[in-house]
Amino acid sequence: MENEAGALSRVAGLFSARGYNIESLTVAPTEDASLSRMTLVTRGSDEILEQITKQLNKLVDVVKLLDLTEGPHIEREMMLVKVHAVGEHRHELKRLADIFRGRIVDVTPHTYTIELTGAGDKLDAFIEALAGTTILETVRSGVSGISRGEKSLRL
Amino acid sequence: MELTGADILVECLKKEGVEFVFGYPGGAVLHIYDALYNQKGLNHILVRHEQGATHAADGYARSTDKPGVVLVTSGPGATNAVTGIATAYMDSIPMVVITGQVPTPLIGNDAFQEVDSVGITRPCVKHNFLVKDVKDLALTLKKAFYVATTGRPGPVVVDIPKDVTQHKAEFHYPEKVEMRSYNPVVRGHVGQVKRAVKLMLSAKRPMIYTGGGVILGDGSTELTELTRRLGYPITNTLMGLGAYPATDKQFVGMLGMHGTYEANMAMHHCDVLIAIGARFDDRVTGNIEKFCPTAKIVHVDIDPASISKNIKVDVPIVGCVKNVLEDMIRVLAELEQQPDREALADWWKQIEEWRETDCLKYDDSGELIKPQMVIAKLYEATNGDAYVTSDVGQHQMWAAQYYKFDKPRRWINSGGLGTMGFGLPAAMGVQFAHPEATVACVTGEGSVQMCIQELSTCLQYGLPIKIVNLNNRYLGMVRQWQQFFYDGRYSMSYMDALPDFVKLAEAYGHVGMNIERPEDVEPAFKEALGMKNRLVFMNFITDQTENVYPMIPAGAGLNEMILV
Ligand SMILES: Cc1ncc(C[n+]2csc(CCOP(=O)(O)OP(=O)(O)O)c2C)c(N)n1
Numbered sequence: 080m081e082n083e084a085g086a087l088s089r090v091a092g093l094f095s096a097r098g099y100n101i102e103s104l105t106v107a108p109t110e111d112a113s114l115s116r117m118t119l120v121t122r123g124s125d126e127i128l129e130q131i132t133k134q135l136n137k138l139v140d141v142v143k144l145l146d147l148t149e150g151p152h153i154e155r156e157m158m159l160v161k162v163h164a165v166g167e168h169r170h171e172l173k174r175l176a177d178i179f180r181g182r183i184v185d186v187t188p189h190t191y192t193i194e195l196t197g198a199g200d201k202l203d204a205f206i207e208a209l210a211g212t213t214i215l216e217t218v219r220s221g222v223s224g225i226s227r228g229e230k231s232l233r234l
Numbered sequence: 235m236e237l238t239g240a241d242i243l244v245e246c247l248k249k250e251g252v253e254f255v256f257g258y259p260g261g262a263v264l265h266i267y268d269a270l271y272n273q274k275g276l277n278h279i280l281v282r283h284e285q286g287a288t289h290a291a292d293g294y295a296r297s298t299d300k301p302g303v304v305l306v307t308s309g310p311g312a313t314n315a316v317t318g319i320a321t322a323y324m325d326s327i328p329m330v331v332i333t334g335q336v337p338t339p340l341i342g343n344d345a346f347q348e349v350d351s352v353g354i355t356r357p358c359v360k361h362n363f364l365v366k367d368v369k370d371l372a373l374t375l376k377k378a379f380y381v382a383t384t385g386r387p388g389p390v391v392v393d394i395p396k397d398v399t400q401h402k403a404e405f406h407y408p409e410k411v412e413m414r415s416y417n418p419v420v421r422g423h424v425g426q427v428k429r430a431v432k433l434m435l436s437a438k439r440p441m442i443y444t445g446g447g448v449i450l451g452d453g454s455t456e457l458t459e460l461t462r463r464l465g466y467p468i469t470n471t472l473m474g475l476g477a478y479p480a481t482d483k484q485f486v487g488m489l490g491m492h493g494t495y496e497a498n499m500a501m502h503h504c505d506v507l508i509a510i511g512a513r514f515d516d517r518v519t520g521n522i523e524k525f526c527p528t529a530k531i532v533h534v535d536i537d538p539a540s541i542s543k544n545i546k547v548d549v550p551i552v553g554c555v556k557n558v559l560e561d562m563i564r565v566l567a568e569l570e571q572q573p574d575r576e577a578l579a580d581w582w583k584q585i586e587e588w589r590e591t592d593c594l595k596y597d598d599s600g601e602l603i604k605p606q607m608v609i610a611k612l613y614e615a616t617n618g619d620a621y622v623t624s625d626v627g628q629h630q631m632w633a634a635q636y637y638k639f640d641k642p643r644r645w646i647n648s649g650g651l652g653t654m655g656f657g658l659p660a661a662m663g664v665q666f667a668h669p670e671a672t673v674a675c676v677t678g679e680g681s682v683q684m685c686i687q688e689l690s691t692c693l694q695y696g697l698p699i700k701i702v703n704l705n706n707r708y709l710g711m712v713r714q715w716q717q718f719f720y721d722g723r724y725s726m727s728y729m730d731a732l733p734d735f736v737k738l739a740e741a742y743g744h745v746g747m748n749i750e751r752p753e754d755v756e757p758a759f760k761e762a763l764g765m766k767n768r769l770v771f772m773n774f775i776t777d778q779t780e781n782v783y784p785m786i787p788a789g790a791g792l793n794e795m796i797l798v
Contacts, residue, residue, distance in 0.1 A: 081415055085352060085364070096357050126542070133539035139361040139381060142415040234414065 082108050082115040086140040090117065093138065099123065099131055103156075103199075103221035114142065114234075118224045143232060151227040157194065157220040158202045159184070163213035164191040172212065179205045190215060198222075239368040239399035240269035243332070246375040248275055249407045252303050254294060254666055255279065256287040260307025261347060262334025265399040279666065279695065282687035284311050286659035288318020289685065292327050293663030296646045297621055299452060301328040301382050302663065308334040309347030312393075313354065317653060319389045320358035324650025325473060326450055328387035330378050331355075337397040338366055351393045360388030368401040376411045385418025386537040387450055422534065422553030422561060430508075430532040430549045431565045437506035438577035439584075440466040443489065443518075446473030446649065447511020447535060447555050454478070454642040456559035457510065463566060464573055467585055469497040471512055473649040476639035481618070486585060487594075490518040491786050492631045495593035498784070498792040500585055501526060509533045511555045514544040515650075524791030534558045593784050593797055594635055602777040603752050605629065605704045609636035612674060612702060615759035620672040621646065621664045625657035625681030628710035631782040633676040655684030658701065662688060665697045672700065672763065679705040679732055679773075689742035692769050700762055701771045703735060706778040714781045718796075739771035750775045 080086045087106055094101050099121060106117040121131060128146070135141050147154075164172050169191070176183055176193045179201065185192035195205055199222060206217070226232070237245065243266055247255065256279045259267045270278050281287040284306045291302025302322075306315045312333040322329045336345040352364045361381050363374045374392060382390040434440060442464075448457050454477045461468050461484060468478050469489040478485055487494030489501055501507070507529040512518070519525045525545060533540075533547040534555055541550040551558055598604045609632050612620070622637055623646040624630040630647055639645045646664060648656040661675040675682075682703055692699060704710075712727040736746030745768050749758045755774070762770040784795040 085356075088353070089356060092356055126546075130539065130543060137537070137539055139413070139416050 080106075080115050080117055080142060081140045082113055083140055086115070087117075089138050089140055090119070090135065093134055094121075097130075097134065099127065105221040105223050118222055120222050142234065145226070145232050147224045147226055150230070152224055153227060154198045154222050154224045155196055156199050156202055156222045157196045158205070159192060159194055159218045160206070160209070160214060161185075161190055161192045161216040162209065163189060163215060165189055168212070175205075175208055179208070181205065235405065236402040237405045238265065238269070238402050239371050239394065240265040242368070242371050242403065242405050243375065243394070243399065244269045244273050244276060245405055246372055246407055247303060250375075250379050251300070253277060254291075255303045255305050256281055256290045256294075256663070257305030258284050258287055258307065258311060260311050260334065262308035262336060262396045263305060263311075263399070265396065266305065266332075266334070266394075278305070279662075279691070281659065281691050283685065284314035285317050285655060286662070286685050286688045286691065288315045288329070288331065289321065289653075289656050289659035290663035290666070290688075291329055292318060292322045292656075293623060293646050293660030294667045295322075295327050295329055295663070296660070297643050297664040298667045301330055301379060301387075304329065304331040306331070306333055307347070308336055308351070309349050312349055312351040316354060316358065317655075319355055319391065321648050321651045321653045321656060322389040323358045323360070325446060325648065326387050327389065328382040329389040330375075330382050331389055331391045333391060333393045335364070335393045335395040338395045339397070341395065351391065355391045358389075359391050360386075362391035362393065364393045364395075365398055366395070368398050368403040371398065371403070372405060372407050373411070376408050377413060380411050380413070381416060385416075418536065419538070419552050420554045420557060422551040422558035424561065426549060426551045427558060427561045428565055430534075430551060431562055431569065432571075433506055433530055433532060433549055434464065434508055435569070435571050435573055437466075437504075438574060439503060439505045439581045440464070440508065440573075440578075441500050441504035441506070441529075442466050442468040442508045442510070443471070443501065443512055444468065444474045444477050444510040445471040445512025448474055448477040449511075449642045451511060451536065451555040452642075453511065453555040453559050456556055456563060460559055460563050460566070463563065465578060466508075466573070467500055467582070469493070469501065471515070471518055471649075472634055472647065474512065475634060475645045476642045479640040480638035481640055486589070488634055489792070490515075491520070492635065492782050492784065494635075495591045495784055495795060495797065496585055496588040498786070498795060499588045502791065502793040503584075504529050507531045509547070510559070511535060513540045516544070519544060520786045520792050520794075521789050524793075526792075591797065598752060600777070601752070603749065603755060603774055605632050605706070605774070605776045605780055606636050607752065608702065608704060608755055608774050608776065609633050609676065611755045611759055612676070613637045615756070615763055616672050616674065620644070620674050621661075621668060623647065623657045623661040623664060623673070623675045625675075625677040625684075626652045626654045626711075627678045627681060628706070628714065628780070628782050629676050629678045629681075629704040632704070654681040658682060658685050658699070659688045661699045662691060662695075662697055665699055666695075674700045674702055676702045676704065678710060679703060679707065679735070680709045680729055683733075686738070689739065689744060689769070689771075693743040696767065697769060698765070698767050699769050701769070703771065703773045704776050705732075705735070705773050706776050706780070707732065708778055710778075711782070717781070718785075718787070735771055735773040739769075744769040744771055746771045746773065748773050748775065
């Protein structure tokens with residue numbers, strides 16, 4: 080998208096006005112400061128997805144649009160989880176984080192903050208594995224996506 | 235040379251060839267009004283309400299092929315303009331609306347007369363801009379006109395803070411502008427055009443259905459040529475009337491909720507539907523499940539998002555209708571194949587049978603003026619050559635049904651948004667664009683009161699509009715629905731305490747006429763049209779029980795009309 084004030088609200092407004100749902104949305108400027116890249120996850124029938132694609136393409140601020148699910152692609156999301164961690168439980172949490180290739184990025188006598196990156200279902204699985212642990216806070220970045228192979232979304 | 239933002243704006247409008255700016259002043263646009271004071275060439279038209287400005291600019295645009303231009307102040311000026319912007323948006327009318335804004339340092343401070351104009355208008359514009367630096371002003375205006383007038387047209391808002399109109403910058407107006415994120419398609423895919431023509435030629439029961447896109451895309455000549463060559467029946471939507479001559483025998487009338495029996499039946503039974511510049515609106519399709527059950531569909535539209543939005547089509551063509559129609563005519567000439575004349579003759583026989591239902595007949599033998607008859611007489615009195623604007627309601631449908639438009643851009647109405655109050659200000663815009671033409675505004679006593687203040691504008695600029703008020707003392711269309719679907723519980727649809735319209739017209743400096751008997755209708759038109767330089771408010775007291783027929787009730791198919 081054009082890296083313009085208001086571009087994000089045009090996209091968000093389109094989804095709410097037409098009753099489409101946004102599961103997640105991430106956006107940030109790219110190496111070309113005039114452009115920002117958005118990954119938006121939505122769900123719907125083929126007809127609805129076709130309409131969403133067309134309506135997004137109609138927005139003047141949208142430069143190029145690609146449905147990543149049409150080909151092999153990578154989805155990644157980052158999550159930070161702050162958990163209650165005391166006594167014996169601290170070792171167990173460390174092990175669990177290792178299994179999921181997470182990292183403990185902040186420590187206090189009573190808490191760990193764990194950083195985890197992966198596809199959405201991996202993050203979900205980690206949360207499930209934390210059952211029995213008191214989760215104090217979680218924050219997820221939303222999904223960023225990119226296609227596999229040599230194909231790239233460029234101007 | 236350096237110019238102030240206000241002067242830059244004026245120069246840009248001149249470079250765009252703008253003749254009229256419809257507007258209303260206020261604090262945030264004072265610099266702009268000062269710049270207007272000091273120039274020649276641009277005509278600013280002072281309306282009486284910002285809604286009037288937008289509808290007037292809209293009427294100007296619809297009756298020409300040029301964008302309408304509006305100038306309003308910040309806050310209430312901008313919010314008053316929103317109805318007109320949304321009206322233009324729904325009907326894809328090219329318009330550039332300049333809204334004043336509070337000075338940039340005050341934006342976001344709840345400053346006096348501040349509203350987030352870009353935010354408020356976002357869902358009802360094709361695009362909008364906030365200009366924060368005078369250096370960007372000229373380029374932004376160029377983009378605004380470019381976006382408004384190309385592709386599927388639409389309104390564009392440019393919000394300009396007051397300080398930007400005061401700051402100075404070097405003036406340079408680009409000849410051309412390119413936007414990497416905006417590339418409207420013009421030419422349809424040639425392969426698709428060929429497929430479409432072949433499908434069209436294979437038809438046994440073909441039907442051509444065209445909408446406002448043919449008018450906006452100036453494709454009327456090509457449409458007429460193609461339709462005549464094929465010999466197929468054609469119907470127009472409410473927005474598309476005049477794209478094909480209504481007096482031609484291949485024309486089967488308007489389709490949809492209040493369309494003719496023959497048009498809707500032919501739609502329902504056709505085997506190949508050729509949809510051009512139309513968007514399968516719910517007022518046209520009726521129940522989607524029951525729409526054109528046996529048809530293969532070709533759909534030509536400039537907006538890819540219109541295609542297969544409501545109805546799945548078989549041969550989609552994205553492109554400007556004019557170009558696609560030209561290509562279709564060419565492909566048709568190249569192919570050896572002819573339409574199936576025999577099948578076509580049977581099809582026409584069937585259509586003629588439907589036509590014999592004479593679904594638009596009405597009984598005008600009584601003592602009361604029938605509204606349909608007023609339109610029929612208007613048609614005769616103006617030789618079918620007037621520009622007719624309308625408001626929204628029963629009168630709008632009667633105007634569409636009984637005034638036979640033979641030319642495009644003659645029928646000006648708010649089809650998509652259905653905005654009461656549109657008719658009179660739109661007529662002003664039309665009259666400015668065509669000072670010598672007869673401009674009639676067909677309205678109702680409900681609608682006309684929504685922008686009645688513009689009578690004052692009409693006096694100021696000497697606009698000789700003929701107002702045809704079909705006064706049934708009811709919000710007629712509402713009353714009709716209440717009669718049909720709410721067992722006659724006429725909740726709030728009776729208009730009590732109406733003004734004396736003759737006195738009202740006179741108070742505004744115009745001529746008013748009351749017409750109460752059927753035999754007075756024709757002479758009244760003669761008299762009113764004779765007053766070339768005067769606005770005449772013709773108040774026809776009509777039969778209040780009259781309904782618009784045929785009618786397709788909600789949820790029904792096109793073959794399930796209520797006839798009388
Ligand atoms: C601004 C606005 N408000 C409400 C409506 C809903 N509405 C549609 S038709 C109609 C009645 C119009 O009455 P009138 O102008 O007298 O025309 P008639 O139907 O009697 O010919 C109303 C209220 C509308 N279309 N626009």
